Amino acid sequence: MSATRAARAMAAGVLAAHPEAVCVLRPMADGGEGTVAALLGGWDDRSATAARRIVVPVLGPLGAGVEAELAWLPERRVAVIESASAVGVHLVPPGARDVLRADSGGVGTLVRAALDLGAERIVLGLGGTLTSDGGAGLLRELGVRVLDRHGEPLPPGVPLDVATLDPTDLDPRLARARIDLACDVTNPLLGPEGAAAVFAPQKGATPEQVPIIEAALSRMAGLLDGVAVRVGSRGSGGSGGSASVAGGGAAGGLGAALLALGARMRPGVQVVAEAVGLAEAIAGADLVLTGEGRVDRQTLAGKVPSGVSALARAAGVPVIVLGGGVDSSADLSPLGARAVHGIADGLPLAEALRRGPELLTAATARVLRDLAT
Template sequence: MAPDSFKESLTSVEAAAAMAAGIHDVDPAAEVVEVPIADGGEGTALALTPALGGELRTATVTGPTGTPVDAVWGFVPATSTAVVELAEAAGIHLVPVDRRDIWRAGTSGVGELMAHALDAGATTVIVGLGGSVTNDGGLGLLQALGVYVTDRDGTTVTPDAAGMAQADSLDITGMDPRWEDTQVIIAGDVTNPLCGVDGASAVFGLQKGATPQDLGPLDEALRRWVQVLAGGCGGDAGTIRDVPGAGAAGGVGAALLAVLDARMESGAELLLDLVDFRELCRGADLVLTGEGSVDVQTGHGKAPAVVAGSAAQQGVPTVAFGGRVSDSAEDLVPVLFHSVVQVSEPTAPLEESLARGAENLRKHVAEYLRKATEE
């Protein structure tokens, strides 16, 4: 059982448990291994930390709109590894749709979580980027780590996209020197560059509260911001801007690459490697995965696709379950998945489907297994 989260319905841990229950409804003696996964977005800390033998901790940090939020992060004492999930401190789920203001949302809380990790003794910090409501280029995060960012008049800018648009100078001398000996790994869920038609603003801006008229100015602000980043760190703006994943979480990827010399990884592949997934599924009869919506985009490096690819290397078929399954998902069968199964009732209201996510997933897993064994 290796599902991602079903957004607004089930965490990956809950989804794996529901799948396991569906299997046991049909065959109580079946051996079931639950491996909740994530691709860097919501649920990364919850899925990865226990798998690595770590402990979940909670810290009160600055939320995306400036009000405090309680954010969960993970720490693995045996390896001095921390797992920081951006969505916990700057996630889109933290701000109702009618209150989203892309110019005023910031990532200060993510930097505060990273500082907590450093103080706990972490020498490796995995930062899951995904599910953000921000487009500040990681400005707030950097300021929380002690980076000094000013406008042309030498005034400190606000920790949001509006402040990023005014940024003219960046000074990293105030950062904790321990970061020089700390490895930062980006667990990303997208490969978008920072700017352009495939960049952070154009692709994700509207869902974060931008208007169509905001997209051009936001993109231009990120173009200027990467020049400031490069100027303050001695890097090459063009290289930073165009790195796949630099546009993750509204440009946080670019900030971490430039200032902390972070290493970019596929979130899902990183997690599967860390838990030795290929060995876990060796000899299995079937792998079950899933996420909230299964469509043609699922095949482009999203967590269920990475699971299926890893399982295929061991000769194990994978079945994907989705809260919603689009017609385009059929293109993934049999290329990627053995089957795709929708778990919500087509005519049911969305609120009802989300509330009954565990029940529906359990039911459809059991139904699939019954049919498979009959065949």
């Protein structure tokens, strides 16, 4: 189920148990794939807070035209972007993937579109990209000149011969916009846990290509530190700069490039919660319902139920967590939930998936009736 469909199924269960109840829907995500869809899926009201879908024509990872999208929350002046919408690995069939040619420029086009809308804050979800270019394409689209040792612009893709990053013409609007990177990946740009070694093979890079990509990203790291100094950014931070900053290796080095421009790396569920005004929606509520496909130990590591529960606890509102399945051996007490319920325990997976909304509505109604007694 999408987050929107799950929220509506929960609301139907609440109203089945308590027809007089008022349900406030805030579909949630953790900044990864599905974040924009959650925001665009429709909330419980028609207020100006609700997100609008903006379609942006961009060049995909290998240069083909793609209709990417972003979510625009006009009342909050917030734009929400998924990198994968523009340069996702899913946009290219496995047999046609070429990591050395894959370029992140489409993400830069989305950022410019957000600035054109007047965004004062951009939530940018990293992950799921085909790119390993260290953000070179993104930088180019935002006005940075990516040059070889002869002073000539480099072609799209991994910047094999990069010698200069010149931010003289960097879009000045970036200085007035806050960029939050929604990402839970802590891999650095370089090294055995970096973008080339860990993520490039997942995107189709051969063993021979990995050291080539690593060498290019190593040159990019030093140049990104220079960009950070030029634009007055503290984003790359740390004694190792762009090479070792946590999260710099996300999305093939997009993390490092954006941090050098002054973006901030934050847990995805936190930035999405802020974007949708979740804390305000929880204030004054009697009960919060949240959930995910499977509730287990990983739920405690920054997943949606964990973030939602933390906000609810801060507001003194009880939380019920509903999951397609629940790991009964896991210690879920750190969630602080009033109860954790599975909606499809014992059912074959295919049947549970087919009947998901129906099962979630029934489980929600059952939980609410149990609470009343």
